Amino acid sequence: MKGTAYKSTGSWYTVKTDEGDFYECRIKGKFRIQGIKSTNPVAVGDVVEFELEELGDDTVGTISGIDERRNYIIRKSVNLSKQTHIIASNLDVVFLLITLNNPTTYTVFIDRFLVTSEAYDIPTVLLFNKIDTYSDEELKEVKFLASTYRQIGYTCIGISAKTGKNIDQVKALMKGKTSMFAGHSGAGKSTLVNAIEPELDLKTASISSQHSQGQHTTTFAEMFDMEFGARIIDTPGIKGFGIVDMDADEIGDYFPEFFKLKEHCKFNNCLHIDEPMCAVKEALDEDKVSWSRYRSYAQMVTGEEENYRTDIHGKK
Numbered sequence: 369m370k371g372t373a374y375k376s377t378g379s380w381y382t383v384k385t386d387e388g389d390f391y392e393c394r395i396k397g398k399f400r401i402q403g404i405k406s407t408n409p410v411a412v413g414d415v416v417e418f419e420l421e422e423l424g425d426d427t428v429g430t431i432s433g434i435d436e437r438r439n440y441i442i443r444k445s446v447n448l449s450k451q452t453h454i455i456a457s458n459l460d461v462v463f464l465l466i467t468l469n470n471p472t473t474y475t476v477f478i479d480r481f482l483v484t485s486e487a488y489d490i491p492t493v494l495l496f497n498k499i500d501t502y503s504d505e506e507l508k509e510v511k512f513l514a515s516t517y518r519q520i521g522y523t524c525i526g527i528s529a530k531t532g533k534n535i536d537q538v539k540a541l542m543k544g545k546t547s548m549f550a551g552h553s554g555a556g557k558s559t560l561v562n563a564i565e566p567e568l569d570l571k572t573a574s575i576s577s578q579h580s581q582g583q584h585t586t587t588f589a590e591m592f593d594m595e596f597g598a599r600i601i602d603t604p605g606i607k608g609f610g611i612v613d614m615d616a617d618e619i620g621d622y623f624p625e626f627f628k629l630k631e632h633c634k635f636n637n638c639l640h641i642d643e644p645m646c647a648v649k650e651a652l653d654e655d656k657v658s659w660s661r662y663r664s665y666a667q668m669v670t671g672e673e674e675n676y677r678t679d680i681h682g683k684k
């Protein structure tokens with residue numbers, strides 16, 4: 369039989385078949401997937417092969433294989449084992465909720481997030497939330513940010529999870545797909561879920577509180593079906609993706625607008641930092657690429673940790 373993992377709680381997995389039946393499944397033996405050293409062999413979103421068996425009065429499943437993952441997101445284990453925990457797999461789209469204030473979403477956070485989603489190969493949509501609360505000045509800033517990211521190719525929507533503004537556009541992008549909401553705590557993820565499907569919010573809220581009571585920081589993801597024909601993966605306590613191990617010379621490949629220019633740099637291994645005849649820096653001087661994007665990039669390459677947002681209009 370075949371199904372999709374909706375939930376994982378340690379050694380048991382809830383699997384839903386295409387016919388819509390749910391089974392509790394276990395893993396048989398040990399299998400390694402794609403050479404990943406993972407603490408959890410099956411992740412939420414995995415398409416699994418399983419066989420049914422009787423266990424007492426129950427019918428349970430034994431998982432014997434996992435289809436190749438289209439993509440996955442990980443969380444590094446906090447201990448030193450260097451093992452990774454795969455949070456979820458086979459995502460169609462991730463929505464990043466961005467707020468100018470309460471809380472502040474810095475461009476460097478957005479850019480790091482996008483680098484990771486590019487590396488993971490997960491299409492990302494930027495949702496500028498709480499537009500009902502912004503001043504004219506702040507709305508200008510949202511428009512400026514949105515146009516910056518639209519130029520690169522990202523879909524950007526200004527929304528209000530509270531008033532429902534443009535939520536229909538979000539739903540249209542979710543339909544028939546598996547999605548995940550990300551963003552800082554307080555950015556409005558739960559409120560957005562509530563605006564899209566009120567009943568679901570209750571379910572996700574109960575999971576989150578259940579976990580926040582626990583001592584362990586382990587995060588279990590769970591998938592939910594939505595009434596209008598979409599699936600959402602809830603990952604309590606996750607504001608972004610796990611960090612991908614990346615070499616400095618790889619980072620530029622995940623800034624799509626830099627990647628396009630790279631072939632015009634004099635050196636084919638150009639880091640766009642100090643090299644002469646660098647097409648990215650030339651484009652920067654001509655305002656053809658964004659300074660805030662470049663600054664995030666430079667920070668990632670040089671390993672500096674600072675937050676910026678306030679001066680996005682300038683070129684400091």
Ligand SMILES: Nc1nc2c(ncn2[C@@H]2O[C@H](COP(=O)(O)OP(=O)(O)O)[C@@H](O)[C@H]2O)c(=O)[nH]1
Pocket residue numbers: 497498499500501527528529530531551552553554555556557558559560
């Ligand atoms: N005014 C306004 N408040 C919002 C909006 N979205 C969320 N909030 C508020 O922001 C706070 C945090 O929202 P919540 O959904 O809990 O954020 P989460 O941590 O990302 O799940 C709550 O008080 C919400 O009522 C919005 O679009 N407009």
Ligand SMILES: [Mg+2]
Pocket residue numbers: 557558559
């Ligand atoms: Mg929440």
Ligand SMILES: [Zn+2]
Pocket residue numbers: 630633634638639640641643645646647648649
């Ligand atoms: Zn260059």
